[in-house]
Amino acid sequence: KFFSLPEEMKENVEIRRHNPANKNAYRGYCPGLDDIETTLQYKNIFNIGPHETRLPISEDEMLTPMEKLRYDIQEPNVWPETDDCEFDKEFKEIFQAGFEIRRTIGRFFVESVARSLQMPEFTKLFQKDEFSAMGLRRYPERVLVNENMYSDFDGALLRELEHIDSTITVLTTFNNP
Numbered sequence: 001k002f003f004s005l006p007e008e009m010k011e012n013v014e015i016r017r018h019n020p021a022n023k024n025a026y027r028g029y030c031p032g033l034d035d036i037e038t039t040l041q042y043k044n045i046f047n048i049g050p051h052e053t054r055l056p057i058s059e060d061e062m063l064t065p066m067e068k069l070r071y072d073i074q075e076p077n078v079w080p081e082t083d084d085c086e087f088d089k090e091f092k093e094i095f096q097a098g099f100e101i102r103r104t105i106g107r108f109f110v111e112s113v114a115r116s117l118q119m120p121e122f123t124k125l126f127q128k129d130e131f132s133a134m135g136l137r138r139y140p141e142r143v144l145v146n147e148n149m150y151s152d153f154d155g156a157l158l159r160e161l162e163h164i165d166s167t168i169t170v171l172t173t174f175n176n177p
Contacts, residue, residue, distance in 0.1 A: 001087065003138045005082060009082055013028040013046075013078045013080050014028060014031065017030070018030060018031060024075060024078050025075060026049065027049055027076065028047065028078040029044075029080075043140075044137070044138045045137050045138075047134070047135040048077045048096070048099055049074075049132050052076055053076050054071075054076050079092050111123055
């Protein structure tokens with residue numbers, strides 16, 4: 001239902017790259033761009049993370065590059081505001097609950113790997129913010145194709161760029177054949 005909202009409503013939660021008036025760089029909506037020559041990934045995404053608020057930081061506080069990165073990834077979530085209060089509330093509650101379920105699965109997975117390897121210190125590699133994002137993705141049908149959209153590995157047409165996720169990835173699909 002989120003992806004069916006009017007574009008003006010989704011623009012209010014677009015990431016800064018797509019809407020410079022917004023402060024959010026990671027959390028929120030990232031529309032797929034239908035530009036066949038430059039867009040390799042064609043998907044619409046709505047991302048959230050574990051934070052609803054974040055302490056403000058003054059310009060006086062000098063941050064190392066690593067501290068700045070940590071601060072940036074603690075960006076608070078943004079949520080759509082529609083004329084349908086029930087939708088707004090339900091969307092946020094379902095997304096937050098889904099995030100917690102996936103974060104719990106990720107933590108249990110890491111703990112299981114640590115036990116299997118007999119390396120309890122392994123869990124220390126995955127701190128609280130390592131489980132940092134959950135995204136709702138929609139892959140619209142793409143009619144046009146270009147040569148950049150094929151796998152370098154086996155030549156298959158891709159819907160997502162080949163990549164390596166840096167932490168634990170838990171995938172859930174709905175209504176897929």
